[in-house]
Amino acid sequence: MKHVSILPLYDATLSSIDSSYQLFSRVNDFMKYQGKPPFYTVELVGTQKKTKLNNGLYHIHADKNINEIVKTDVIVIPLLCGDFAKAISKNKKYIDWIKHQYHNNAEIVCLCVGSFFLASTGLLNDKKCAVHWAVKNEFKKMFPGIKITDDTIITDEKGIYTCGGGFSYLNLLLYIFEKHLGREISVLASKMFEIDIERKSQNPFVIFIGQKQHGDEVVLKAQEFIENNPTATFTVDGICDKFSIGRRTFERRFKNNTSNSVVEYIQRVKVEFAKKRLETGRKTVNEIIYETGYNDIDAFRKVFKKFTDLSPLDYRKKFAV
Known part of the structure; x- marks a missing residue:
């Protein structure tokens, strides 16, 4: 059984947190229907009991504090909204815990522009990262040393997974289920939630915005x-x-x-x-x-x-x- 820690980061979107919680939980139901034991233990793990989401539009309650989690297997970093620099600053208390868990073999599943926060931990250095096309230039400016991939919506490198595109995180979660439990469960989740499992690229959706944040x-x-x-x-x-x-x-x-x-x-x-x-x-x-x-x-x-x-x-x- 794998322990999943979904982080209710400051200024994360409620939809990405709830969708992750629901999908991981429903996979346990699929296992039950097949006469198998549950595969995931899913918890919201935060630095405080209550956290503001989406510029204070919502509040969410954590199941546990990060200090109570000695070992986790999967860390889900949700999609952020608003001011990325501010969100990075407000969520700094998670960084040491995330790095410790990663070096203790936890996988990191980063949803869309949650990659701004993940990049701030240093764990994306020398790794590929998929970023939403609309914030690609901003990401490059903040983290020039990280290689952005344009040809796929998902990256998988040394236990860190990223995705580009607002709701492409659903495809990333299917990808994780396939890695953990096989193609059959991933396809079943795709059918039950009506997620297009074959979506592989951002390219059809991209609106070209030339990089102009330079001094030449x-x-x-x-x-x-x-x-x-x-x-x-x-x-x-x-x-x-x-x-x-x-x-x-x-x-x-x-x-x-x-x-x-x-x-x-x-x-x-x-x-x-x-x-x-x-x-x-x-x-x-x-x-x-x-x-x-x-x-x-x-x-x-x-x-x-x-x-x-x-x-x-x-x-x-x-x-x-």
């Missing part, structure tokens, strides 16, 4: 130029000429400041332009592709799928309003 004026002007002209046909040399800068220097500075090459940035802007047209317009897919400045339809389709995991037609079917 030339790069910033180039970004704005590209974004303000999504239908134009660009060359890197042409952009360099416009801003009177050598190509090698410009490409290096652009990559360092935006985490994208110049070509990738142009592609992302054009894909975002096409996505909006696919969502709301009535033009054909080919007409929209030509409107982005691409003459090679197949080339754009490949670029579009690279960043969204969907073809333009499938994207329209999924998101058209």
Whole structure:
């Protein structure tokens, strides 16, 4: 049997705490239906008896204080809301306990932007972390040494699990059940809670937001130029000429400041332009592709799928309003 400690962190969301509690508890019910003993003991474990959640909108009561838990097997860090820096400061009393439990072989299951708090413990150093696309730039600024993954919604590294996307933590919990109890229980939980077990990526949901929190004026002007002209046909040399800068220097500075090459940035802007047209317009897919400045339809389709995991037609079917 595994002991699960769900932490009612200051300014966590009630939904992520309750969902975790319900899913771990229901897995015990599934085991019971199969004539097997319960697998999890689930408790809310805090630094005080009552904690404010969601900017004081709710209060939650802990079952036990962290000082009463000598050994736990799974620590669930819930999704945070509001001011991440403030939440990190308010939750500092958990850090030593979490680190001690992790070094005593506890697994850490971190839900979405709970990763801001987990990163503050130092346990994510030299590890991969999945972060919600909307706060990726903020996370990079606060924790520049942590490697963010863009291609999956779940990371699994040395007993630490993270996920990107507001409710993708449900997929992470299914992943944990599969690791602990096998595919059958994970699929059963997926069916009972109607969670799409095959969701693997944030890419279809991402709205591209260029990283602009840097001090390079030339790069910033180039970004704005590209974004303000999504239908134009660009060359890197042409952009360099416009801003009177050598190509090698410009490409290096652009990559360092935006985490994208110049070509990738142009592609992302054009894909975002096409996505909006696919969502709301009535033009054909080919007409929209030509409107982005691409003459090679197949080339754009490949670029579009690279960043969204969907073809333009499938994207329209999924998101058209």
